[in-house]
Amino acid sequence: MPTSPAPPPLPRDWPALIRSWAQSLGFADAAIATLTLDEDSAHLQRWLAEGRHGGMAWMAEHAALRADPARLQPGTVTVISARLDYRPSAADAEALLADPEAAYISRYALGRDYHKLMRQRLKKLAERLAEEIAPHGYRVFADSAPLLEKALARNAGLGWIGKHTLVLNREAGSWFFLGEICTDLPIAATAAEPVTSRCGSCTACLDICPTRAITGPYQLDARRCISYLTIEHHGDIPEDLRPLIGNRIFGCDDCQLACPWNRYAKLDATPDFAPRHGLDSARLIDLFAWTEADYLQRTEGMALRRAGYARWLRNLAVAIGNALANPATTASAATSLVAALQARAAFPDSTVQSHIRWALTRRPAADSRSPCRCSD
Ligand code: SF4
Ligand code: SF4
Known part of the structure; x- marks a missing residue:
């Protein structure tokens, strides 16, 4: 009997396949972005012109590249935006923020640095594209080049840019990292239109921001943002902002914690992002006692x-100063914190020294937490 001819190949839905390949590699999602970035580029230019990037000079240096991925990777006609969720199972954030003697570290920084993991997975995804679609020229990015990655994620349909300027997803909130593959494979965009904002009349992130860094909807002044001040900013932290930093020693999550869309975010079980060294429940005094060798060994990867050791100590000194000024800090804890500051007063870094001096001034002169016993 003659065999019937094979059916024609089914038309391939590349975006759906790419999403499934990405998910098999551990990404939460991946989608193809349109490259319409003119408005976002104009927004960036205004932001830079107003000096809101603070000391991040590299942002201004490469501003022109951001609007055109083909200038970063010649031949790029498609950008795949990938989402890697990271919200770890960790000690309760609100409870930590309310405890002046505790050290608050941004949730994304409690575990392994995501950059290497993101790059490895993006490369595997790009290789899968080469095997399944066609050999291609590509480059992967994990926060490593001047790309408008939030705008690309929005254009890909991964979410919208919230009033706090982070990308928000209906199912996942904002607890995720973004990465990109720029490729010369022409693949149709996943979403016909970018996701529109679902922030509505909510202003929770603006209202909660301790330093009023979100100066209006979609307007962030990095110079006031605790994430910038504790991670990117070198030198002195402006004195008027120090009391507002509270116990946040590396980054800040307040605008994400307040966002109602994060109620839907699931915990991520990636072992790499699990807290290391008990850093989700660490005490300021214990971290301040770390030697440089401790710091280098425990923060590897x-x-x-x-931050570097000196900025680590600078940030801790600010948080300890704030603990001293907080009436909830017990008298015995305050005494120990003062002793810890004094023990490091000669640390060979003038910024650390000046922040320690500032912190020591924060203990109330007549400390009501230390009842006077002279009349006993
Ligand atoms: S990270 Fe903190 S300081 Fe920065 S905008 Fe959000 S709430 Fe404000
Ligand atoms: S807190 Fe409200 S306004 Fe801010 S990003 Fe979330 S939904 Fe939007």
């Missing part, structure tokens, strides 16, 4: 390493 973590984003925390970016």
Whole structure:
């Protein structure tokens, strides 16, 4: 009997396949972005012109590249935006923020630095594209080049840009990292239109921001943002902002914690992002006692390493100063914190020294927490 001819190949839905390949590699989602970035580029230019990037000069240096991925990777006609969720199972954030003697570290920085993991997974995804679609020229990015990655994620349909300027997803909130593959494979965009904002009349992130860094909807002044001040900013932290930093020693999550869309965010079980060294429940005094060798050994492979030891101590000194000024700090704890500051007063870094001096001034002169016993 003659065999019937094979059916024609089914038309391939590349975006759906790419999403499934990405998910098999551990991404929460991946989608193809349109490259319409003119408005976002104009927004960036205004932001830079107003100096809101603070000391992040590299942002201004590469501003022109951001609007055109083809200038970063010649031949790029498609950008795949990928989402990697990271919300770890960790000690309750609100309870930590309310405890002046506790050290608050941004949720994303409690575990392994995501950059290497993101790049590895993006490369595997790009290789899968080469096997399944066609050999291609590509480059992967994990916060490593001047791309308008939030705008690309929005254009890909991964979410909308919230009033706090982070990307928000209906199912996942904002607890995720973004990465990109720029490729010369022409693949149709996943979403016909970018996701529109679902912030509505909510202003929770603006209202909660301790330093009023979100100066209006979709307007962030990095110079006031605690994430910038504790991670990117070198030198002195402006004195008027120090009391507002509270016990946040590396980054800040307040605008994400307040966002109602994060109620829907699931915990991520990626072992790499699980808290290391008990850093989700660490005490200021214990971290301040770390030697440089301790710091280098314990932060290996973590984003925390970016601060460097001197900035780590600077941030801790600010948080300890705030603990001293907080009536909830017990008298015995205050005494120990003062002793810890004094023990480091000669640390060979003028910024650390000046922040320690500032912190020591924060203890109330007549400390009502230390009842006077002279009349006993
Ligand atoms: S990270 Fe903190 S300081 Fe920065 S905008 Fe959000 S709430 Fe404000
Ligand atoms: S807190 Fe409200 S306004 Fe801010 S990003 Fe979330 S939904 Fe939007």
